[in-house]
Amino acid sequence: MNILHIDSAITGDASVSRKLTADIVAKLTAANPDATVTHRDLNAGVPAIDTDWFQAVRLAPANPTPAQQQVIDRANVYLKEVQEADVLVIGLPIYNFTLNAPLKSWLDQIARAGITFRYTEAGPEGLLKDKRAIIAYSAAGTPFGSDMDHASGYVSFMLGFLGITDVEFVAADRLAMDREAGLARAQEALDKLAA
Numbered sequence: 425m426n427i428l429h430i431d432s433a434i435t436g437d438a439s440v441s442r443k444l445t446a447d448i449v450a451k452l453t454a455a456n457p458d459a460t461v462t463h464r465d466l467n468a469g470v471p472a473i474d475t476d477w478f479q480a481v482r483l484a485p486a487n488p489t490p491a492q493q494q495v496i497d498r499a500n501v502y503l504k505e506v507q508e509a510d511v512l513v514i515g516l517p518i519y520n521f522t523l524n525a526p527l528k529s530w531l532d533q534i535a536r537a538g539i540t541f542r543y544t545e546a547g548p549e550g551l552l553k554d555k556r557a558i559i560a561y562s563a564a565g566t567p568f569g570s571d572m573d574h575a576s577g578y579v580s581f582m583l584g585f586l587g588i589t590d591v592e593f594v595a596a597d598r599l600a601m602d603r604e605a606g607l608a609r610a611q612e613a614l615d616k617l618a619a
Contacts, residue, residue, distance in 0.1 A: 425459040427452055428509035432466040432527040433517040433562075440596050440607070441515035444560035447614055448513045448594060455619030462505055466526035471498065473532045481536070502533045503540070511556045512588070514579070518563035522574040531582050540586045550587025557588050558617065561595040562610075568595035592617065 429449050433439035453459045480492035481499045488496060534540055541550050566572045580591045596610035
């Protein structure tokens with residue numbers, strides 16, 4: 425089992441989503457001692473896709489410039505990590521009712537036409553199949569799955585669009601209202617996760 429462990433919270437050691445992703449990875453590795461884990465902290469920075477990215481990665485010139493090659497190489501690192509993963513454990517901290525910019529940029533980096541999805545006569549087809557995603561959702565005031573939650577549905581949709589349809593959530597929500605209850609809900613979901 426190859427596990428890709430994704431964090432993106434800006435709050436460091438105080439992060440609930442980071443604690444949850446670590447606990448999920450620990451549960452998976454305890455049940456699968458031979459598992460390998462690749463950790464990617466998106467808080468270190470993920471470039472947003474832009475015109476340079478489009479010209480280098482999407483247009484894929486036959487003879488890229490050194491600057492374009494750097495953009496291509498970086499994009500391919502993100503892509504390879506996902507392609508090689510059997511399980512993705514993704515921290516989803518909620519800021520202003522949605523996912524943060526680094527996590528959105530990471531999704532943009534891995535959404536690659538012809539590689540992670542393609543368009544067919546029947547519609548789009550995700551190409552990252554036979555993978556599992558476990559999302560550690562944390563929010564101070566945004567109830568998971570509510571009308572205010574503009575993150576969990578989007579992330580689940582995007583993963584499904586890329587072919588990852590086995591998506592589970594471990595949610596610690598409404599932490600500002602009742603932290604103990606929010607953490608207890610997350611622990612209950614974590615306990616029920618199959619390893």
